[in-house]
Amino acid sequence: MGAPLIRATDVTRRFGDLAAVDKVSITVEPGEIVGLLGANGAGKTTLIRMILGLLPPTDGELQLMGRAPDREARARLGYVPQGLGLWDDLTVEENLAFVDEAFGSRATAVPEALASSRESLVGGIGLGRQRQLAFAAALGHGPELLVLDEPTSGVDPLSRARLWDTIHASADAGAGVLVTTHYMQEAEQCDRLVLMSQGVAVASGQLADIVGGTTALAVRTERWQDAFAALDDAGVLVMLSGTHVRAVDASPERVRSALGTLEAALEEVPATLEEAMVARERSAT
């Protein structure tokens, strides 16, 4: 196997005293989808900007396509930023034509779903269509690596599913994908995950690796509000889904003790990725 498409080793970026990214290591190989997870401000976008060569790291080693993240390396990737990076005052066709020319690639066909909007100004079409166009523009030159920053943010579930089909198709064709997201369902579609919290990679590996060590207890009781308050007061990591109370990373004894005389049935259940993330973030702080 050749060099990874992305290899970041102990990469750090400081802004004054604040370490926005602190000794993060990450690799992306051809054909794999790596998810970068974390809340807003976790350092995902700063890390991506460093990988793309838009922001110099304060420390650490960074390679893109086996070399410094320079223009030649960037020519081999497709990037969809959070803001999509489309020109609102150009039409769908004109946007694609400009990107094709910039990358020196053959004319990218307007996606079928956008055929009726090919001459519409991008600023005038819906967000879902804009995202499809951004994907088409990023994929037009056949990139070896896709870097997607919150690629499905704000689109409906059907459009999101379509965009993920595109991501999987690219990966199946051999492209590596680095994608940031905070949708748990999307994270579950990644081959590997890196979980970031306050600039630090607090966990990495496959979904099972991240969730594996985390336990959850479903607390079943009529008095779910009292149960939630009691567990929270006792410092137990407690989450609520509707009226279902779940205690994360806490032993049955600790939960019983926190509930006191309140009657409740406890059942051990698999932790969700979201619960695992919150537990990891909590233990990291």
Added chain:
Amino acid sequence: MKAMILKEFRELRRDKRTMAMLIVLPIVLLTIFGYAANFTVDSIPTRVIGPGADQVVANAPDLFDIGEVDPDATTDDALAWMRDNATEVVIDTTTQPPTAYVDGASLFTAQSASVAFARMGDQVQVDILFNPDLETSWVMVPALIGLILTFIGTIITSIGLVKERQSGTLEQLAVMPLKPADVIIGKIAPYFLLASFDMLVVTLLGVWIFDVPFAGNPWLFAVGAGIFLFVVLGIGVLISTVSQTQAQAIQLAIMLLLPQILLSGFIFPLDAMPTAIAAIGRCLPLTYFVEIAQGIFLRGAGLGALWIPFAVLTGMALLVFSAAVLRFRRDLAPSVHRRATSKAA
């Protein structure tokens, strides 16, 4: 309502640029207008030639600041000095009565000189050169071209560039395999061409509608306008590199545009300003463009007479445009690859 007013004041207090416009700008405007808004010229650079020169010097009103007295110079010398803008007035005593040549391209100076000579009765005959009827439009149109170029160069260019940053497409351009020079030239060239087109249209309209004479070499004027355009485009790019939003860019551009309108000699004559205010005016690019434009349009001046404003504008263009390109390039291509290469090596 009280909460709304308080919120507004709090926001304003933290918006330093708006505060500057609200507090600093009125003070600056008041000071500049107080000192610079003066149409009355108190001192007119004057030369006297011919056999009766000494007598004229003794009798000339104080308004005329007689710098050079040359009894041997000829009328041709006098006209050459006027064309080269070496002086505002030449009193030629080789004729009888003496002839005062007055530079009509310096409107307010010429008006003041005309009034002073009129008071002297038949002692001097006045010949107003380059703008015999002292038409305001003849003086304003060449200078207006500079103002239009400044407007396009600073405001329109900075808005265009900040829009790219604000919408996030500047980052997309940085990720594309475009050379920074391609992006910079590709971004600025359309504004350069549009401004050049505007310059051509305004020049032709000025000549056609207002009968402004174009006495000089059009190519020399085109070169001067081109150099000036580099300066103002550079200022526009610099503004864009320190502005996050289009509103900020407009604020900053206006703050830089106003002094140019007031202190470039475009409206108020530099000769009528106090030395310190005039010195500020002499730091502004529009001042030199106005000198070039009026010189070529009205006096038919050549490079020999205009080399100083040409040289100053060229220096400004090199300085400002280089700084602008370097700053813009920094946004597009940070030194990341150099650092990363060294780490990777």
